[in-house]
Amino acid sequence: MAHELIERHHATLESALAAFAARDHWSPHAESPRAYGEPVALDTFQGTELLLDQPGTDGRVGPAPEQGGETSPYGPELRVSYPHAGDPEQLVAAARAAQPGWAQAGPLLRAAVCCEILARINKRTPEFAAAVMHTTGQAFGMALQAGGPHAQDRALEAVVCAYAEQTRLPATAEWTKPQGKRDPLRMTKEFIAVPRGVALLIGCNTFPTWNGFPGLFASLATGNPVLVKPHPRAVLPLALTVQTAREVLAEAGFNPDLVLLAAEQPGEGLAKTLALHPEVRVIDYTGSTAFGDWLEDHARQALVYTEKAGVNTIVVDSTDDYQGMLANLAFSLSLYSGQMCTTPQNLLIPRTGIATEAGPKTWDEVVADLAGALDGLLGDDARAAAILGAIVNPGVLERVERAGKGEFGELALAPRAVVSAEFPQALIRTPALVRKDARDGALPDECFGPIAFVVAVEDTAQAVELLRETVRDRGAMTAAAYTTSPLVEQAVIGACLDAGVSLSLNLTGQVYVNQTAAFSDLHGTGANPAANSAYCDAAFVASRFRVIEVRRHS
């Protein structure tokens, strides 16, 4: 079985390793929804009981909302139930007990098993699309792509990065040291990667698979068992993941308890309990700054990888493709109702206006034209729904409604309720575009959801300085700039290098600042307060295992 799995995935691993180094476009996972056949309807899941084989189960989470069952942002209840562990100790103990065989399997077999898990997950992409859509509110197309192949790409990236780092030192080496006229000293040395211990993934509401897979697969590929604690509103996508992983692990002769779902009943606070467990040695987390900071401060026994909130900035200086810029910005602001950690929020535009290939545009013109681009993009409800998806939770809805009332500032464009023919109950809103003036004080803080600010600044130099300050002080997952000036470009690059954020320059086509591609783009930098790590570099995996040396005379 081991040999067969390695053979089956060898070519994929080789290609993925090459792609990781080359950073060109590459994926073994089809991107087009057509490749995955018929969509799966939500009712495929409704009424099911998942993961009946998990150890230590004393009851169920769900199916009813008051039992922790999920409700789709599109309206229906999911009516799925998950195992509930009577005692978190049992989960940790089961994970610990599963570790030795997996640790001994070594990096290559672990990578192959991870590839097999991903291949099975890929086959279930229509199920994941439905699960992601009905837990996050993403539109179907995005749920399928970002929740399916793109998330699988990020997972595979983590697997090969982990494989590469674990095999950086040779498994065995001969050491021969000359001793002048005497015989040389000869030693044989073995270098063995060992796991750090039980890992914990704390999932998020908006991208349970895309943001969850990198940490989950990085930990698993480095030999650590993983407890998967999903966000209470987005359990299903990670439960399907755990189900598939357990299936593959068992078939491959490993203890399936290497991957365990840690779903919680309402108000249980299971993430905190598990995060502080002395046997939990690695934590991956995506979510609020408050809980991310708490984890970093309190889970001292563990390596903690966090992705928290930030304020993403765009500097608008000048462009030679005004319509391309407006269209690109409008789509970036609209995609998934701005509910991405990478969505731009503060657009800094000189009050004197900007130069374009169609002549100068005043500040008011730029703002009006952006509002127009948003209107054009989102004017048709069906098309708007397919871009916006649904509002993920009541907190975001309340925020956008406050924005609509002008509570965040004068509106350049009011948010609009969109009605989905298929899901009339879904709460769908177009973005609010709010006017701000840098003269009036601090720039807006994070306003997660479909709310963007067009900010009048003195000039581009001030915009660059505000970008730098925002990234440094509040963190950012992305930054972008539009300029035709090489000098401005250098200034913006300098600010981004200094403050620690990656930069997209002059995006006017079908690449958006919010989107990063596995095997090519890094997601986050770990160099500013928004995240302490990035998908996926050596630093993301290199500490999840340690290397033990055994040496002896040859």
Add this chain to the structure above:
Amino acid sequence: MAHELIERHHATLESALAAFAARDHWSPHAESPRAYGEPVALDTFQGTELLLDQPGTDGRVGPAPEQGGETSPYGPELRVSYPHAGDPEQLVAAARAAQPGWAQAGPLLRAAVCCEILARINKRTPEFAAAVMHTTGQAFGMALQAGGPHAQDRALEAVVCAYAEQTRLPATAEWTKPQGKRDPLRMTKEFIAVPRGVALLIGCNTFPTWNGFPGLFASLATGNPVLVKPHPRAVLPLALTVQTAREVLAEAGFNPDLVLLAAEQPGEGLAKTLALHPEVRVIDYTGSTAFGDWLEDHARQALVYTEKAGVNTIVVDSTDDYQGMLANLAFSLSLYSGQMCTTPQNLLIPRTGIATEAGPKTWDEVVADLAGALDGLLGDDARAAAILGAIVNPGVLERVERAGKGEFGELALAPRAVVSAEFPQALIRTPALVRKDARDGALPDECFGPIAFVVAVEDTAQAVELLRETVRDRGAMTAAAYTTSPLVEQAVIGACLDAGVSLSLNLTGQVYVNQTAAFSDLHGTGANPAANSAYCDAAFVASRFRVIEVRRHS
């Protein structure tokens, strides 16, 4: 200058990168004292004032002991003075100001400059030998080798490991994504390594260069300025390092304040102040567990790499080279009076005795024969002094004197005062060998210095279990075992992988458990409480920098 430096060190960097991957014996630094010519006498330094060019200096540390001047464990006062910074803020500000040009230099030029610093340090090896000898108490031969070429090897290892990790992603990449019948999307992506910020090295008393260089050079090679805070008893070796680094940096056109000495006057507590500074983002520390734990707990704004104390264990099960084993053990226990973090302390020997090629040996015979081997090795005072060096500080002296009075248990071998003809004031002691029985309770905790325990255990199985527990609970930098049984070997390896310590098996020749070689052996594992990192793997360098991406349409 930049081009010339890169050319000068290109071959060394290439060879070092290859050696790092191959793990065979390799070093560009001659090991024999003869290669370095005439020794330098301490009086070369006495009366000198070092680093007169450091910014922010308001006075001196030393030359008198009451001003922070050092006193040699061999007797004489060093009478060297160092700059004292009036305000730690000035050190941090000077370091920050020096960073941008160094950050922009890029990984290759930084590596070349580091190589030049090391080449100059290598030329000064006789000075370093004297400085290390008279601050640590190491014997001359060891001070020259461990403080000179071996430390330089560890530094170069960190430099090439840092270079390799910073260049893991290409500097630029083209990304082309097919779009069916439409033109492909094309992007150009740059990946730029940026430093994390000001680094702090907190040096130790016993191996100021060997333990200090890896962190110093790993931080410097990744673009971070470094504040070098030496141990108050071992300032000179790191002051010489800072002096050389500043000289080379200035010659290469960089701000010399990239490397600054942060010496302190008595009782100043400068390490704590600097460690908590918000601009200090990386800390390397070797020393006591108490302060290492404090750093890990309190310096939350920084990456903290620590090497602390542990209890090193040897399992003695059987051997086919009894005399070789005894000789190897005797030397390991004696080298530098057991004042190495890697010196074995607890020797676990079955009470039923062990099998050897010369027939079975009872527990008492093994202990008596080990005592005999120590006596033989250290019987001659001149030879003993050349192996033992001097006791590093009064704390260790007090401990060995208590051991000599039987306070730690019944003596199998009493420590003996050795008189050096050259340094009659030096305090030199042979190791105390103390009898223990595992039946009497917990094994001895760390007893830093020339004190080892021969412990009667029920059988080898208990020895293996005690090894595992000791590593897990108290940490260890090394472990060793003697056995002719493949089954015992597997059990010991299993315990070491499980508890997280590297293992030396059946060392009977000129390789000792206390010694690790750069480019081949890892020092520490980062997998047990004795250290959270290892010299030198990807994890030791990969987080000292971050990668920023800049992307645009091609």
